[in-house]
Amino acid sequence: MVIAQHTLFEQATVLMAALVVFASFLMLAQRRLFSLIHLFAAQGLLLAFTTALVAYILNYPHLYISALLTLALKGVLLPWMLRGLVIRLDMHREVDSPLYPSVVMAAAASLLLFSYYVALPIAHLSTLATKNTIAISLAVVLLGMLLMISRRQALAHVIGFMSIENGLFFAAVVSTYGMPMVIELGIAFDVLVAAVIFGVFFFHIHSSIDSLDVDRLNRLSEVEE
Amino acid sequence: MAWLLAILETLLFIGGAPLLAGWIKWLKCHLQNRKAPSLLQPYRNLFKLFGKQPVIAQHASWLFDAAPYVVFAATVLAATIVPLIAVHLPASAMADVIVLVGFFALARFFLVLAGMDIGTAFGGMGSSREMTISSLAEPAMLMAVFTLAMSASTTNLSTAIDFILDNGLVLRPSFIFALVALAMVAVAENGRIPVDNPATHLELTMIHEAMILEYSGRWLALIEWAGQIRLMVYAVLIANIFFPWGIAETSHFEALAFGGLAIFLKLALLAVALAVSETVIAKMRVFRYQEYLGFAYLLSLLGMLSHIILEAGS
Numbered sequence: 001m002v003i004a005q006h007t008l009f010e011q012a013t014v015l016m017a018a019l020v021v022f023a024s025f026l027m028l029a030q031r032r033l034f035s036l037i038h039l040f041a042a043q044g045l046l047l048a049f050t051t052a053l054v055a056y057i058l059n060y061p062h063l064y065i066s067a068l069l070t071l072a073l074k075g076v077l078l079p080w081m082l083r084g085l086v087i088r089l090d091m092h093r094e095v096d097s098p099l100y101p102s103v104v105m106a107a108a109a110s111l112l113l114f115s116y117y118v119a120l121p122i123a124h125l126s127t128l129a130t131k132n133t134i135a136i137s138l139a140v141v142l143l144g145m146l147l148m149i150s151r152r153q154a155l156a157h158v159i160g161f162m163s164i165e166n167g168l169f170f171a172a173v174v175s176t177y178g179m180p181m182v183i184e185l186g187i188a189f190d191v192l193v194a195a196v197i198f199g200v201f202f203f204h205i206h207s208s209i210d211s212l213d214v215d216r217l218n219r220l221s222e223v224e225e
Numbered sequence: 226m227a228w229l230l231a232i233l234e235t236l237l238f239i240g241g242a243p244l245l246a247g248w249i250k251w252l253k254c255h256l257q258n259r260k261a262p263s264l265l266q267p268y269r270n271l272f273k274l275f276g277k278q279p280v281i282a283q284h285a286s287w288l289f290d291a292a293p294y295v296v297f298a299a300t301v302l303a304a305t306i307v308p309l310i311a312v313h314l315p316a317s318a319m320a321d322v323i324v325l326v327g328f329f330a331l332a333r334f335f336l337v338l339a340g341m342d343i344g345t346a347f348g349g350m351g352s353s354r355e356m357t358i359s360s361l362a363e364p365a366m367l368m369a370v371f372t373l374a375m376s377a378s379t380t381n382l383s384t385a386i387d388f389i390l391d392n393g394l395v396l397r398p399s400f401i402f403a404l405v406a407l408a409m410v411a412v413a414e415n416g417r418i419p420v421d422n423p424a425t426h427l428e429l430t431m432i433h434e435a436m437i438l439e440y441s442g443r444w445l446a447l448i449e450w451a452g453q454i455r456l457m458v459y460a461v462l463i464a465n466i467f468f469p470w471g472i473a474e475t476s477h478f479e480a481l482a483f484g485g486l487a488i489f490l491k492l493a494l495l496a497v498a499l500a501v502s503e504t505v506i507a508k509m510r511v512f513r514y515q516e517y518l519g520f521a522y523l524l525s526l527l528g529m530l531s532h533i534i535l536e537a538g539s
Contacts, residue, residue, distance in 0.1 A: 008394070008396065011395060011396040011397075012396055014396070014398060014535045014536070015396045015397075015398045015401070017398070017535060018398030018399075018401075018402070018527070018531045018535060019398070021527075021531075022402070022527060025523065025527065029520070029523075102519065105519070105523060109523075109526055109527075109530070112527075112530055112534075113530065116530070116533070116534045132534050132535050133535070135534050136534065136535070
């Protein structure tokens, strides 16, 4: 067996990868907005933990900083902001389920297989112990897109978008062992700014159509019919 | 010698199952602030039922008489396959885990037929629900088993346990998914909360009790005993596959005694987990079973995929 040859810490990284993609699956199945936000926070925490783990394995001190940054931003700050938005827009009882949950889950499983197939040549070239996690991070990106496609609530779209970013970050951490600090800081602030702007947009959408259901945007027209 | 040990192990299974059921009940009672019956109460119940004269309906066919014996025999045979305190016994070398699933399916098939045999409304309802649940649970269970089989390259339980013991502590994502999936399936198949409530005869949502409502006397005792053995088989399966440490690999007396002690402690701990989850979780609506078991299937599918993607290497 291949996995048995790795050290315990490398195995833990692989386990974290599986849990990250599992969190994505759970997000797809989740109906309540609050639970969705909590799962997003859990994925952020897992990411932070993975980053710290990689930092420990390789003894890269600068990765600790990015782990802390991830923890603060994706594990605490962003979920807290989104939660505040949900409470202020009075949406915590709203249920947003995909039209065909089982079809979405089947699609998600096939996306995972697809990303494995796509990442296979990359994994062949790589010499890293955690090379197969590239497929996992690609799957997290694709599952985030699927989350955006299958939902109607604008808030779920934002969480899907952020989880795409989670996937990219995960790819950076496990395949190249982190990005340069400048880029990481830049992305972190981008995400933060995006969250603020999304919040403003939410208020605008909510005040004009009295809901965050984006399907209703199709009904807007200039002339009264 | 080895055969003797295998028979002894099976007898331990049959004799220990009511104790496990009593222990779970004792824990649940204490968690719910009730006064608990004695740990030996299941034995007393069985003894009492064996002494009673069974009453059967006028229209019952031979199938109704035969079903309890078939159910009990199939469950006992299933118990012989699962290594309890020692691996490499001849009984577990003969059959693999797919046979185990087959034995359970056989027992369930006869129980379902017996439920419909008398023709009462409850029996038919329970039977149809049981079949619905098992048709959803069995794929999930087999998928979890296949995940295990892919790692260990075998479906034989003894060999698989050996493989895990040889490798030592390896964090396999696929095993964790398979463990959770198997635990969910075990809960569903044994009719525990959140799928079925084992403590009641009075709910319209009951499944297992609805099927055996017409049984009495020694037949009821056999079916209840079989149910307790099945619960223990699932518990031992989970305990010994995923946490095999302590199981006897040789047939020395010390190793066997240690193996017995280890499985005793493992089952006691597992029962605590079951009792806590039954106290914390409420029973589900019938129409949500499909979601619950679909989730179990998704977990075992993820387990298999993560085995292929993350563990097998290229």
